[in-house]
Amino acid sequence: MELTAVRTFVAAAEAGQFQEAAGSLSITQQAVSKRVAALEKELGVRLFTRAPRGARLTIDGQAFLPHARALLRAEERAAASVRPGRRPLRVDVIGRRAATAGLLRDFHGAHPGTDLDVMTLYSAEEAFAAVRDGTIDATFRAVTMPGLPLPEGVEATPVLDEPLQLVTGPAHPYAAADAVTPAQLAGRRIWMPANRSGTEWAAYYDELAAAFGLTVDAIGPDFGVEALLDTIANSATLGTFMSERTPLVWPAGHDLRRIPLRDPTPVYPHCLVRRTDNPHPALTALRDHLTAAARPRLTAPEIWTPAWALRAAGPGRPQQGN
Structure with a gap:
Protein backbone atom coordinates (compact mmCIF):
# COMPACT_ATOMS: atom_id res chain seq x y z
CA MET A 1 0.00 0.00 0.00
CA GLU A 2 1.38 3.41 -0.99
CA LEU A 3 1.90 5.33 2.24
CA THR A 4 1.89 8.69 0.44
CA ALA A 5 -1.70 8.01 -0.60
CA VAL A 6 -2.57 6.89 2.94
CA ARG A 7 -1.09 10.11 4.35
CA THR A 8 -3.09 12.14 1.84
CA PHE A 9 -6.28 10.29 2.79
CA VAL A 10 -5.73 11.04 6.49
CA ALA A 11 -5.03 14.71 5.78
CA ALA A 12 -8.20 14.99 3.71
CA ALA A 13 -10.27 13.17 6.35
CA GLU A 14 -9.00 15.49 9.09
CA ALA A 15 -9.42 18.65 7.02
CA GLY A 16 -12.79 17.72 5.53
CA GLN A 17 -11.76 19.39 2.29
CA PHE A 18 -9.38 18.34 -0.45
CA GLN A 19 -8.26 21.96 -0.96
CA GLU A 20 -7.29 22.40 2.69
CA ALA A 21 -5.53 19.00 2.69
CA ALA A 22 -3.59 20.10 -0.41
CA GLY A 23 -2.38 23.19 1.41
CA SER A 24 -1.20 21.21 4.45
CA LEU A 25 0.69 18.77 2.19
CA SER A 26 2.07 21.49 -0.13
CA ILE A 27 0.59 19.83 -3.22
CA THR A 28 -2.23 20.70 -5.59
CA GLN A 29 -5.88 19.83 -5.01
CA GLN A 30 -5.72 17.75 -8.20
CA ALA A 31 -2.86 15.72 -6.71
CA VAL A 32 -4.94 15.05 -3.60
CA SER A 33 -7.82 13.84 -5.74
CA LYS A 34 -5.55 11.56 -7.78
CA ARG A 35 -3.93 10.01 -4.70
CA VAL A 36 -7.25 9.37 -2.99
CA ALA A 37 -8.71 7.92 -6.21
CA ALA A 38 -5.71 5.57 -6.54
CA LEU A 39 -6.16 4.42 -2.92
CA GLU A 40 -9.87 3.85 -3.47
CA LYS A 41 -9.09 1.81 -6.59
CA GLU A 42 -6.57 -0.29 -4.67
CA LEU A 43 -9.01 -0.92 -1.79
CA GLY A 44 -12.01 -1.39 -4.07
CA VAL A 45 -14.24 0.96 -2.06
CA ARG A 46 -15.26 4.62 -1.92
CA LEU A 47 -13.62 6.45 0.97
CA PHE A 48 -15.22 9.87 0.47
CA THR A 49 -18.49 11.27 -0.70
CA ARG A 50 -17.68 14.43 -2.63
CA ALA A 51 -19.85 17.49 -2.12
CA PRO A 52 -19.62 21.20 -3.03
CA ARG A 53 -18.74 22.07 0.58
CA GLY A 54 -16.14 19.42 1.06
CA ALA A 55 -15.54 15.69 1.33
CA ARG A 56 -17.32 13.45 3.81
CA LEU A 57 -16.08 10.02 4.85
CA THR A 58 -18.15 7.07 3.75
CA ILE A 59 -18.77 4.18 6.15
CA ASP A 60 -15.78 2.42 4.58
CA GLY A 61 -13.72 5.59 4.97
CA GLN A 62 -14.62 5.80 8.66
CA ALA A 63 -13.66 2.15 9.10
CA PHE A 64 -10.34 2.67 7.31
CA LEU A 65 -9.29 5.90 9.08
CA PRO A 66 -7.98 4.44 12.39
CA HIS A 67 -6.02 1.80 10.49
CA ALA A 68 -4.58 4.47 8.18
CA ARG A 69 -3.41 6.47 11.17
CA ALA A 70 -1.86 3.31 12.65
CA LEU A 71 0.03 2.71 9.39
CA LEU A 72 1.50 6.21 9.52
CA ARG A 73 2.53 5.78 13.16
CA ALA A 74 4.19 2.47 12.25
CA GLU A 75 6.04 4.21 9.42
CA GLU A 76 7.37 6.82 11.83
CA ARG A 77 8.47 4.19 14.35
CA ALA A 78 10.19 2.21 11.59
CA ALA A 79 12.09 5.30 10.40
CA ALA A 80 13.02 6.28 13.95
CA SER A 81 14.43 2.81 14.60
CA VAL A 82 17.23 3.42 12.08
CA ARG A 83 17.61 7.21 12.20
CA PRO A 84 20.81 8.35 13.95
CA GLY A 85 19.91 10.32 17.05
CA ARG A 86 16.48 8.72 17.21
CA ARG A 87 17.15 5.00 17.04
CA PRO A 88 18.69 3.01 19.91
CA GLU A 162 40.51 -6.56 33.41
CA PRO A 163 42.52 -8.79 35.76
CA LEU A 164 42.06 -12.54 35.49
CA GLN A 165 41.31 -14.92 38.35
CA LEU A 166 41.77 -18.67 38.78
CA VAL A 167 38.49 -20.45 39.57
CA THR A 168 38.74 -23.86 41.27
CA GLY A 169 36.76 -26.32 43.31
CA PRO A 170 37.48 -26.87 47.03
CA ALA A 171 39.73 -29.91 46.40
CA HIS A 172 42.12 -28.13 44.03
CA PRO A 173 45.71 -27.74 45.34
CA TYR A 174 45.43 -23.93 45.23
CA ALA A 175 41.88 -23.71 46.60
CA ALA A 176 43.05 -22.16 49.88
CA ALA A 177 45.62 -19.81 48.35
CA ASP A 178 45.25 -16.05 48.78
CA ALA A 179 46.82 -15.62 45.34
CA VAL A 180 48.81 -17.60 42.79
CA THR A 181 51.34 -16.67 40.14
CA PRO A 182 50.96 -17.77 36.52
CA ALA A 183 54.25 -19.61 36.87
CA GLN A 184 52.80 -21.75 39.68
CA LEU A 185 50.17 -23.02 37.25
CA ALA A 186 52.72 -24.34 34.76
CA GLY A 187 51.75 -27.85 33.73
CA ARG A 188 48.36 -27.66 35.42
CA ARG A 189 45.24 -28.10 33.30
CA ILE A 190 43.16 -24.97 32.74
CA TRP A 191 39.89 -26.01 31.13
CA MET A 192 38.27 -23.44 28.82
CA PRO A 193 35.94 -25.18 26.32
CA ALA A 194 34.67 -21.83 24.98
CA ASN A 195 38.10 -21.05 23.48
CA ARG A 196 37.36 -21.52 19.80
CA SER A 197 40.17 -21.09 17.33
CA GLY A 198 40.06 -17.79 15.47
CA THR A 199 38.56 -15.73 18.29
CA GLU A 200 40.47 -12.95 20.00
CA TRP A 201 40.07 -14.56 23.41
CA ALA A 202 41.50 -17.84 22.15
CA ALA A 203 44.48 -15.91 20.74
CA TYR A 204 44.90 -14.21 24.12
CA TYR A 205 44.87 -17.45 26.13
CA ASP A 206 47.12 -19.24 23.63
CA GLU A 207 49.75 -16.55 24.16
CA LEU A 208 49.25 -16.62 27.93
CA ALA A 209 49.79 -20.38 27.94
CA ALA A 210 52.93 -20.07 25.85
CA ALA A 211 54.34 -17.34 28.07
CA PHE A 212 53.99 -19.28 31.34
CA GLY A 213 53.99 -22.94 30.29
CA LEU A 214 50.29 -23.40 31.04
CA THR A 215 48.05 -26.09 29.61
CA VAL A 216 44.89 -24.36 28.38
CA ASP A 217 42.55 -27.15 27.32
CA ALA A 218 39.64 -26.34 24.99
CA ILE A 219 38.67 -29.97 24.38
CA GLY A 220 35.04 -30.92 24.83
CA PRO A 221 31.69 -29.34 23.93
CA ASP A 222 30.89 -25.93 25.37
CA PHE A 223 27.67 -26.34 27.35
CA GLY A 224 27.95 -22.87 28.90
CA VAL A 225 29.25 -21.38 32.13
CA GLU A 226 26.96 -23.39 34.42
CA ALA A 227 28.18 -26.73 33.08
CA LEU A 228 31.79 -25.55 33.25
CA LEU A 229 31.42 -24.57 36.91
CA ASP A 230 29.71 -27.89 37.71
CA THR A 231 32.76 -29.74 36.39
CA ILE A 232 35.31 -27.45 38.06
CA ALA A 233 33.54 -27.76 41.43
CA ASN A 234 33.89 -31.56 41.44
CA SER A 235 37.49 -31.73 40.20
CA ALA A 236 40.72 -31.81 42.20
CA THR A 237 42.85 -31.06 39.13
CA LEU A 238 40.90 -28.73 36.85
CA GLY A 239 40.81 -24.96 37.10
CA THR A 240 39.58 -22.28 34.75
CA PHE A 241 40.22 -18.59 34.18
CA MET A 242 37.51 -16.00 34.69
CA SER A 243 37.73 -12.25 34.49
CA GLU A 244 37.56 -10.36 37.76
CA ARG A 245 34.33 -8.55 36.85
CA THR A 246 32.49 -11.54 35.38
CA PRO A 247 29.44 -12.13 37.63
CA LEU A 248 29.09 -15.79 38.63
CA VAL A 249 26.34 -17.59 40.54
CA TRP A 250 26.63 -21.23 41.58
CA PRO A 251 24.94 -23.66 44.01
CA ALA A 252 26.16 -23.33 47.60
CA GLY A 253 27.43 -26.91 47.59
CA HIS A 254 29.95 -26.11 44.86
CA ASP A 255 32.13 -24.07 47.25
CA LEU A 256 34.03 -22.59 44.31
CA ARG A 257 37.05 -20.35 44.88
CA ARG A 258 38.03 -17.23 42.94
CA ILE A 259 41.77 -16.74 43.41
CA PRO A 260 43.63 -13.62 42.18
CA LEU A 261 46.60 -14.02 39.87
CA ARG A 262 49.70 -12.03 40.84
CA ASP A 263 53.33 -11.42 39.80
CA PRO A 264 52.34 -10.65 37.11
CA THR A 265 48.58 -10.23 36.85
CA PRO A 266 47.29 -11.21 33.41
CA VAL A 267 44.85 -8.54 32.27
CA TYR A 268 42.38 -8.82 29.42
CA PRO A 301 56.03 -5.80 35.42
CA GLU A 302 52.84 -5.86 37.52
CA ILE A 303 50.74 -6.98 34.57
CA TRP A 304 50.93 -9.24 31.55
CA THR A 305 49.07 -8.94 28.29
CA PRO A 306 49.97 -10.00 24.72
CA ALA A 307 52.36 -7.78 22.83
Missing part, protein backbone atom coordinates in the same frame (compact mmCIF):
# COMPACT_ATOMS: atom_id res chain seq x y z
CA LEU A 89 22.45 2.80 20.19
CA ARG A 90 23.51 -0.69 19.05
CA VAL A 91 26.47 -2.11 21.00
CA ASP A 92 28.02 -5.58 20.89
CA VAL A 93 29.20 -6.94 24.26
CA ILE A 94 30.29 -10.47 23.15
CA GLY A 95 28.37 -12.05 26.06
CA ARG A 96 25.80 -10.73 28.49
CA ARG A 97 27.85 -11.98 31.44
CA ALA A 98 31.04 -10.38 30.20
CA ALA A 99 32.59 -7.42 31.96
CA THR A 100 31.81 -5.29 28.92
CA ALA A 101 28.09 -5.89 29.48
CA GLY A 102 28.66 -4.49 32.98
CA LEU A 103 30.36 -1.43 31.49
CA LEU A 104 27.31 -0.88 29.30
CA ARG A 105 24.94 -1.32 32.28
CA ASP A 106 26.94 1.26 34.22
CA PHE A 107 26.65 3.67 31.29
CA HIS A 108 22.89 3.15 31.10
CA GLY A 109 22.61 3.77 34.84
CA ALA A 110 24.38 7.10 34.36
CA HIS A 111 22.34 7.90 31.21
CA PRO A 112 18.94 6.23 31.79
CA GLY A 113 17.33 8.11 28.91
CA THR A 114 19.57 6.44 26.33
CA ASP A 115 17.92 3.66 24.35
CA LEU A 116 20.21 0.66 23.86
CA ASP A 117 20.11 -2.42 21.66
CA VAL A 118 22.56 -4.93 23.19
CA MET A 119 24.08 -7.34 20.67
CA THR A 120 26.13 -10.51 21.24
CA LEU A 121 28.16 -11.13 18.10
CA TYR A 122 30.68 -13.95 18.27
CA SER A 123 33.89 -13.21 16.40
CA ALA A 124 35.92 -10.02 16.21
CA GLU A 125 35.91 -10.29 12.41
CA GLU A 126 32.11 -10.27 12.38
CA ALA A 127 31.98 -7.42 14.89
CA PHE A 128 34.49 -5.24 13.02
CA ALA A 129 32.59 -5.76 9.77
CA ALA A 130 29.31 -4.81 11.49
CA VAL A 131 30.89 -1.60 12.84
CA ARG A 132 32.38 -0.81 9.43
CA ASP A 133 29.06 -1.35 7.66
CA GLY A 134 27.00 0.52 10.26
CA THR A 135 25.00 -2.53 11.34
CA ILE A 136 26.11 -1.81 14.90
CA ASP A 137 27.51 1.39 16.40
CA ALA A 138 30.23 -0.13 18.58
CA THR A 139 31.73 -3.33 19.94
CA PHE A 140 33.95 -4.18 22.89
CA ARG A 141 36.97 -6.23 21.75
CA ALA A 142 40.59 -6.98 22.44
CA VAL A 143 42.59 -5.49 19.56
CA THR A 144 44.62 -5.89 17.53
CA MET A 145 44.46 -9.66 17.22
CA PRO A 146 47.21 -11.01 14.95
CA GLY A 147 46.10 -11.06 11.33
CA LEU A 148 42.92 -9.04 11.96
CA PRO A 149 43.55 -5.31 11.55
CA LEU A 150 40.81 -2.78 12.12
CA PRO A 151 38.92 -1.75 8.96
CA GLU A 152 39.55 1.68 7.48
CA GLY A 153 37.77 4.44 9.38
CA VAL A 154 37.30 2.29 12.49
CA GLU A 155 38.88 3.38 15.79
CA ALA A 156 39.60 1.54 19.05
CA THR A 157 39.72 3.29 22.42
CA PRO A 158 41.14 1.29 25.37
CA VAL A 159 38.58 1.31 28.21
CA LEU A 160 39.39 -1.51 30.63
CA ASP A 161 42.31 -3.74 31.60
CA PRO A 269 42.43 -5.55 27.42
CA HIS A 270 38.98 -4.31 26.40
CA CYS A 271 38.61 -1.57 23.78
CA LEU A 272 35.56 0.27 22.52
CA VAL A 273 35.62 -0.07 18.72
CA ARG A 274 33.58 2.34 16.60
CA ARG A 275 33.56 4.27 13.33
CA THR A 276 35.13 7.70 13.57
CA ASP A 277 32.33 9.23 11.46
CA ASN A 278 29.38 7.66 13.28
CA PRO A 279 27.03 10.58 14.11
CA HIS A 280 24.96 8.90 16.84
CA PRO A 281 25.10 11.34 19.80
CA ALA A 282 24.89 8.55 22.40
CA LEU A 283 28.08 6.99 21.00
CA THR A 284 30.13 10.04 21.97
CA ALA A 285 28.49 9.99 25.41
CA LEU A 286 29.40 6.30 25.80
CA ARG A 287 33.04 6.89 24.87
CA ASP A 288 33.32 9.86 27.23
CA HIS A 289 31.70 7.89 30.07
CA LEU A 290 34.02 4.91 29.64
CA THR A 291 37.12 7.09 29.40
CA ALA A 292 36.18 8.98 32.56
CA ALA A 293 35.32 5.78 34.45
CA ALA A 294 38.49 3.90 33.45
CA ARG A 295 40.26 2.17 36.34
CA PRO A 296 43.77 3.17 37.45
CA ARG A 297 46.28 1.73 34.99
CA LEU A 298 48.58 -1.10 35.90
CA THR A 299 52.02 -1.20 34.37
CA ALA A 300 54.65 -3.81 33.67
CA TRP A 308 49.73 -7.32 20.10
CA ALA A 309 47.03 -6.05 22.44
CA LEU A 310 46.09 -2.37 22.52
CA ARG A 311 45.56 -1.61 26.19
CA ALA A 312 44.74 1.24 28.52
CA ALA A 313 48.32 1.60 29.73
CA GLY A 314 49.44 2.47 26.21
CA PRO A 315 50.27 5.93 24.92
CA GLY A 316 46.63 7.04 25.19
CA ARG A 317 46.11 7.47 21.47
CA PRO A 318 43.28 5.62 19.71
CA GLN A 319 44.22 2.79 17.34
CA GLN A 320 42.83 3.39 13.85
CA GLY A 321 42.35 1.16 10.86
CA ASN A 322 44.49 1.68 7.81
